[in-house]
Amino acid sequence: MVSLSDLASYPICRRCAGRIFAMVGTGLTNLERGSMLEFSIKCEKNDPEFNFADPQNCEICHGIFDKFSVFLSLVEDKLKEIEYSTFVVGSVFPKEWIELENKIQEAFGAHGESIKKEFNREFGKYITAKTGKEYRKEDPDITIAVNVEYEFVNVSIKSLFIYGKYRKYRRDMPQTRWIHKKDGDSIESIIGEAALRIAGGKNYYLHGSGREDVDVRMLGNGREFVIEVEAPIMRTFDLSILSETVNRSMKGVEIFDLSFVDRKTVKEIKEEKHSKVYDCIIEGDTDIDKLKLEEACTEMNGKNIYQRTPLRVAQRRSDLIRTRKIERMELVAVEGKEAEIVVQAEAGTYIKELISGDSGRTNPSLSSKYGSQLNVKELDVIKICRGE
Ligand SMILES: [Zn+2]
Known part of the structure; x- marks a missing residue:
């Protein structure tokens, strides 16, 4: 004891x-x-x-x-x-x-x-x-x-996290910086450099709610993102300074609806799955048959399609077959070899392949319904259906 x-x-x-x-x-x-x-x-x-x-x-x-x-x-x-x-x-x-x-x-x-x-x-x-x-x-x-x-x-x-939405008006700009090539604009570098100048800090990272291809414009209600500033000096400032810096730089990116958020918002926006509406300019080998194309669009309307991972991304993504719903497909206009269509599709649909068929890996496709090869010439996201 x-x-x-x-x-x-x-x-x-x-x-x-x-x-x-x-x-x-x-x-x-x-x-x-x-x-x-x-x-x-x-x-x-x-x-x-x-x-x-x-x-x-x-x-x-x-x-x-x-x-x-x-x-x-x-x-x-x-x-x-x-x-x-x-x-x-x-x-x-x-x-x-x-x-x-x-x-x-x-x-x-x-x-x-x-x-x-x-x-x-x-x-x-x-x-x-x-x-x-x-x-x-x-x-x-x-x-x-x-x-x-x-x-x-x-x-x-702690990193500083700023939520916002962006529109992208260029067809030559990736969402994030290339890993091996630091020069050249990206949405990440344009927003990130501006944020770094205002908040100070060591580095920045863009977290997007999905991404569009380099050559696809992001219009309409914009895509959600969070820009993370590592080791910031300032944590509070007027966010309109950031949006004005980016928007006035005329680099083809516009940001809006900014707010300070926590790290958890990054996960939330990355997990969101929203349908998107696209405006597509498509191109055939010969003049477009308007009636035939109209019928093909009507047939695709509301249809489930099977998409095997496209060849162009097969190196980065696992090879799977996904089912995706085409919620709407409408012909807007036809001129010579070109046509404009509006497509609304479930999150994760590969639109270029929906049109081209990707050598049979996407089935059915607009090309298969139309009976002749069609390809996307220009693509814009015009709305992300967030239900707001
Ligand atoms: Zn002691």
Whole structure:
């Protein structure tokens, strides 16, 4: 049976002694609890001179609770000019300190709190008191990690996420930057560079709710996206500055409906599946037979088609056969070898192959119904049916 007096033989400070019984008493700090223990031990041992070790000689905490101002100035050095309102603290401790604490706590009934937990909480309170920033475990702007032994800190800055919708007016621009080729415009680079100039930061990523081909324009109500800015300096600013910067640059991208969002919006917009309406200019080998084409469109209207992964994307996507519904197909106009049709199709339909047939991989296709080869010459997304 251990007695409290046995605590006197360990080289620990009042706070670390108090922490051994953190779960026993409520309403006291570990330091207060330690002072009470010290008093009890003086009485029990009849030794008025007994004191726990000074913090700097304590073999559990090594005096780190007296170094908050040092740690905070390290944090402030790293966060110079960074705008944030919430933070969380984590810490790295040498395993010898933790092992000694565990050994003592177990010897006295395992009613303790870990030094790491107390440090994170108390240093967090200290930062709040000194800076007015809010300690928040859920999705904080800043994550602070303190190496208590070597006295250095690491801070990570949460990305900034801005939701919006874009229209694209060019037929020569990809949605995201090419991996091996950094030059050349993309929707990502146009929006991202503007966001980086305003928010500061290290890099940017565009998360789109699907994507259109390089040569397809995105018109109508626009496509949803989230632009992520890595390690931003600014987290709050007037978003109309961003939309005006992009829209006035006349690079063929227009953005609107912007708002600040959380990371979870990225997942949400990526999971959305909406039908889309397309305007297609199609082309035949010879002059289009208007009546025949009208009949072919009517036959496709409301039909399910089977699409095997198109040859042009087969290297990137697994080879599957998908069923997709063609919700609407209407002939708008015919002129010589060309015709304009409007198609509304389920999410994930390959429109170019719906028209061409992709050498039989899409069945039926407009070409198969028409009885002669047709190809897409120009394609625009004119509406994404989000039900708004
Ligand atoms: Zn201590």
